[in-house]
Amino acid sequence: MNILWVSPFLPKADAAHAGGRALAQWVQGTAARHAVTLLTRVEPGEGAAAAALEPQLAGLHVQEFRRPAAGPLQAARIAASYARLGRAANRLLAGGGFDILHVEYLETGLGIAAGGRAPALMVAHDELTRPAHHRLQLARGARARLGAWLYWRAVDRLERRICRKFDRILTLSEHDRRTLLARDGDLSVGVLPFPIGLDRARVTPGARGGAELLFVGAMHRDANVDAIRHFCDAVLPRVRAEVPEARLTIVGADPPAEVRRLAASPGVQVTGFVEALEPYYARATAFVSPLRIAGGIPGKNLDAMAAGCPIVTTTLGNEGLGATPGEHLLTADTPGDFAAAVVRLLRDAALRHRLGERAREFARARFDVETSVAALEREHQALARASALTRRSGA
Template sequence: MSGTEGREAMTKPGILYVTYGFPYPLSSGMRVRNHYLIKAISRRYAVSLLTLAESEAELAHLDALRPYCVSVDAVVATPYSTRQHALGVARCLVRGKPLHTHLLGYPAMRAKVAELAARWDVRLVQIEHSYMAHYLQALPPAYRCRTILEFPDLGSVQYGRMLRLRISPQRKARYLWEWWTARRWEPRYARQFDQCVVVSPEDARVLRQADPTLPITVVDNGVDTERLRPLPDAAGSADLLFIGTMHYAPNLDAVHYFVQHVLPEVQRRVPEARLIVVGKSPPESVRALNNGRDVIVTGEVPAVEPYYAQCAVSVVPLRAGGGTRLKILESMALGRPVVSTTVGCEGLEVRDGEHLLVADEPRTLAAKVVALLQDGDLRCALAARARRLVERRYAWPILGERLMATYDALLAQPVPKM
C-alpha cells in the first residue's frame, strides 16, 4: 500500500476481518466469497485481514490481498499433539460443544486478534463461522467496537442433511454430534455479536427459528461477472460437468449418486454422454470411477473455464450441504445451463424452467439433462436468462454494497458502554 493509499485508509472506518483459510487462491467457496467481499468493502473501509491458515503453504499468497488491506496477517493452524488433541476433544464432549471449536482454537490466534484490534483501533470486527466465534473473547474487556458473526453455512442444516447420506457408523456418529452441538451453540454464539450475516434466506429462517430476536442480514454468495463472460454454446457436445471440492462429503455423495443412478438413464438416450468431474482432493472412491469413457476425473486444475467450454450442461445433483452453491452462479455467469436438485439450488433466487432445470428423482434428473443435450434453443434460452439474473442480483460489487450498508447501520448506533 502506497503512502497516499495509507493516508486515505486512515480516514476510513477500520474493520478487522477474521477468516479461516486465506482468501487466495480461489480454491473453495469460502475463499472466493471472502476474496471478493474484501475487495468490495475496501473502497470504503480500512480492512485488517487476519487468517487462521490451514497450512504453511498459504503464507506464500499473502501479497494477493495486500492491495486491498491496511494489514494482512496469518496464524498457521499447526497440528496438535496426540495428547493435546485428545484433551481438546474430551473438553468438547464434556461441555457439549462442536469439535471444531477445539480444532480451530489457537492461543497465537487469540493474541493476534487482540494485537490487531488495538493497533488499528478498529470499529468493526467480523468473524467468519460460528466455529471461530470464540475469538471474540480475545478482544480486551473494555474494547468498544461493533461485532459481526458470518455464517457461510449452518452446521445444524449441513450436518442434519449429511446424516441422511449412506455413510459409515463412525462418520454418522461424528455428524450426529456436530448436528446436535451446532443446534445448541449456533444461536448462543450469534447472541454474543451485534449482527449476524448469512448467505441465504433459508439460513436466516433457521437462525430466527432458534432465536427470533437475532439481528440477521442476508448477503448472498456471488460471482465475478466481469471476469467470467458467457461462453459459446457447446453444440454437439454430450459432456456433463460437475465441479466441487471432492473431500467435501456432500460433493462426494453427489458424484456417486449421479454416476450410479442418473448417468445410466442419460446414456440410454444419449449413449455418448459422459461426466467430467473437476475439483481438488478426489478420494480413491472417486478416482476409481475414472474409466476414460463414461467418467473423467481431473483432480485440481489450474483453470475451470476450459472444462466449462467443452461441456454442454452443468450438473449439481447435491442431496446435502448448506449455504448456497457458487458453482451454480459460476455456471450461469459462463453461460452454461444447469440441472440441479432442490438442495443444490436452495437459497438462490432462481425458478425452475426459467433460469435452470430442477429435479430430485434420478429419472427426472436424467430426463432434464437429456432435454438440454438434445435442444440447443433450450440451452441458450436458459443460459441467457440465468446470465441476466447473476448480473442483476449476484455480482460481487452489488453484494459488497449490501454488506457495507450493514456496517454503516451498525456504526450509526452508539456502542454500549462496557
C-alpha cells in the same frame, strides 16, 4: 473505519473454493475504503499469495495451518484451529483501535469472546444445522444414524451459542436467514448477496453441442463427494443408457481416492485442481449439481448460471439461489427424474439456450460483485453507526 477481519481461509481470486474467491472480492472492495487488518489461516503454498495481499491491508496476521488427514481426529483438529483463530482475534481486539470485528464462517466464532470491545458482524457462509440434518437423513444403519443424530444435536446447540456472540449476522440466502431466526428470534440477521466468482469475460458464449456434462466442487467437502458419487452410481448409468456418448468431467481440488476411482467408470474424467474454471463452464453442454447436503448458497451453481451454462440441480441445490425451476434451471430429486432432466437438456438445444440465457440474466441481476460489495459496505456502516449511538446514549 478500522476493521479487524477474521477468516479461516485466505482471500484469493483464484481460490479452489467459492468462499475464498468471494472473500477476495469483499476484502478488496472494503480495503479500498477502510483500514482492514486481516487475521487468517495460511495453508502450505499460500505464503506468496498472503504476501501479495499486504499492500492493500492495514495489517496482516497469519496462522499456519495444515489440513489434517482423514481420520477420527480430523474434525477435532480442524475445530481446534478455528478456536485458535478466535483467541488470536480476542488478543488483537484487546489492544483496542478497531471499530468493527468482521468474522467469516460460523465455525470461526468458536473462540471469539462475547461482548468484545468492538461491535461484531459474522458472515455465515453455511448455516450448519440444516446440512447436519441432511447427513442424518442419508445415514444408513443404527450406529451411523445414532452418530449423525448426536452430531446434529451438538451442531444445533453450538450454532445457537456462537450466533448469540454477534451483533449482526449475514447469511448468503433468505432461506438460511429464516432458518436462523426460526430458532432464535432475538438475532439480528440479514442477507448478503454472494458475488459471482467467475470472470464472465473469459466465458465465450456459443452453441453448447455434444454431450459434455460438468461438475465442479471443492473435494475436501463431504457434500461434494457425496453428490458426485451419488450421480456416478445412480444417475450417470441411466443417462448413458439414453445418450451413450455422454461424458462427465469432475473438476475440484484435492479429490479423495473414492472420487479419483470414478475416473475408471466409462465416460468419466477427474481433473483435480485447474487454474481456471471458465473454459470448463464455456464448453460444457450442461452442468449437473446433484446436491443432497446443502447450506448457504452453492457457488458452483451460481458460477454456472453466470456462464450461461444450463443446470440440473436438486431442490436443495436451488434453495439458496431462489431461481425458478423451468425458467432458470431444472430441478429433480430422484435418480430417475434427475437422469431424465439431464437427457432432456442433452437432446434439446433450444431448451439449453433458453435456460442458459435466463440463468445468466438472473445471476447478473442478483449476484453482481458490485452489488455484493455495496451491500457489505452498508452493513458495516450501519453497525458502526449503531455502536456509536449506543456509546453516546450510555455516556
